[in-house]
Amino acid sequence: MLRLISRNFSAKANLLSITSQATSKLKELMEKQPKDVIGLKIGVKKRGCNGMSYTMEYAKQKNKLDEMVEIDGIKVIIDARAVMFILGTTMDYINTTTREEFTFENPNAKSKCGCGESFNV
Secondary structure (H helix, E strand, C coil): CEEECCCCCCCCCCCEEECHHHHHHHHHHHHCCCCCCCEEEEEEEECCCCCEEEEEEEECCCCCCCEEEEECCEEEEECCCCHHHHCCEEEEEEECCCCEEEEEECCCCCEECCCCCCEEC
């Protein structure tokens, strides 16, 4: 597992950890994107049955207050408004016969819905 540490946080505070499976899938996805896409942006939105849900989208730019980490040439941008909700989270990628998706294991989540689509901090 690779740990990404932001320059704005102490070395003890892991902003986001990304497994090797997730890194491989991110590389595969980014290779298919146009040249103006600089990376993948992760954030959170208020929605779902438990309060918040993770968002992922391709990014063409990094906003001034966003955090950005790079792993194996892939840029992962963390929305500035989501940093406090994502701190310490592990991003993984699962590909089984019944599901194929990125997952987030957040140690700060106090609860999450049964389907795993939303969480509460």
